[in-house]
Amino acid sequence: MSFQEQIKKTTSLGFFEGQVPLNYKYTMGVAGERFFQTLRDKGDFIASKCPECGTMAIYPLIYCEECFAEIKDYVSVGLTGELYSWTECSSDFKGARHEKPHLLGMVRFQGVQGGIIHRLDVPLSEIAIGMKVIAVLRPSSQRKGSLDDIQCFKKA
Ligand SMILES: [Zn+2]
Numbered sequence: 001m002s003f004q005e006q007i008k009k010t011t012s013l014g015f016f017e018g019q020v021p022l023n024y025k026y027t028m029g030v031a032g033e034r035f036f037q038t039l040r041d042k043g044d045f046i047a048s049k050c051p052e053c054g055t056m057a058i059y060p061l062i063y064c065e066e067c068f069a070e071i072k073d074y075v076s077v078g079l080t081g082e083l084y085s086w087t088e089c090s091s092d093f094k095g096a097r098h099e100k101p102h103l104l105g106m107v108r109f110q111g112v113q114g115g116i117i118h119r120l121d122v123p124l125s126e127i128a129i130g131m132k133v134i135a136v137l138r139p140s141s142q143r144k145g146s147l148d149d150i151q152c153f154k155k156a
Contacts, residue, residue, distance in 0.1 A: 031060035034074060040145035043137050046074040047112045055111045065113075079135040080156050081107040084115055086127055107133055107153055119152040132156035 007013060028036060031048055035058075038046045048060035052069035062071055086105035091097045103122065108115035120127070122135070133153040143149040 029062065031062045031071070031074070035060050036145040036147075038074075038147075039137070039149050040140075040143040043079075043140060043143075045077050045102075045109070045116070045135070047081060047109065049073045049075050058109060058112050058114045058116060064107045075134045077109040077112055079137070080132060081115070081153075083127070083129055083131045083133050083136075083153075084108040084122075086120060086130070088124070104129070105133070105153060116150070118147070118150050121152040121154045126155065 010033065035046055038044055039066070045058065046060060047056040047058045048064075048071045049056045050064035050067065050069050050071055053064060053067045055064055055066045056075065056077070057065065058077065060071075060074055063069070064071055084106045086103060089098070089102045089104055103120040104117060105120040105127075106115045106117045107112060116135075118135075120133070122133070123129075132155070134156040135153055136151045138151055139142065140148050
């Protein structure tokens with residue numbers, strides 16, 4: 001079939017099944033790498049801070065999404081944030097049921113755009129939008145510079 005031919009009836013369509021073996025690495029980027037290095041080495045969260053408009057963002061950026069200024073400044077925001085949203089998850093991405101539902105939340109930080117989505121270790125009866133939560137990190141010797149360096153967020 002060439003570019004000039006067209007399929008006019010859906011009954012003319014065919015398909016084949018198979019798998020395409022692809023491997024890829026998704027890079028964190030300059031600011032993302034700095035975020036995870038800081039998490040691993042200092043046990044802290046950093047946000048980017050725009051030198052022009054002051055907008056702060058997590059995950060950090062190298063260019064401001066508001067005014068497009070280049071960002072080279074990063075500031076500590078600590079490990080305590082506010083629960084912005086949450087959900088209960090009963091099964092994994094393959095559909096297998098969890099023995100006990102997992103709680104996931106989006107945590108935002110004071111004055112910072114964006115946030116971190118991660119596991120919550122908060123009793124279901126105590127969860128409330130806006131509650132203060134703090135990240136529980138793995139011991140420094142076990143951190144690898146990844147999102148898994150955070151074990152969960154618990155009630156602050
Ligand atoms: Zn800006």
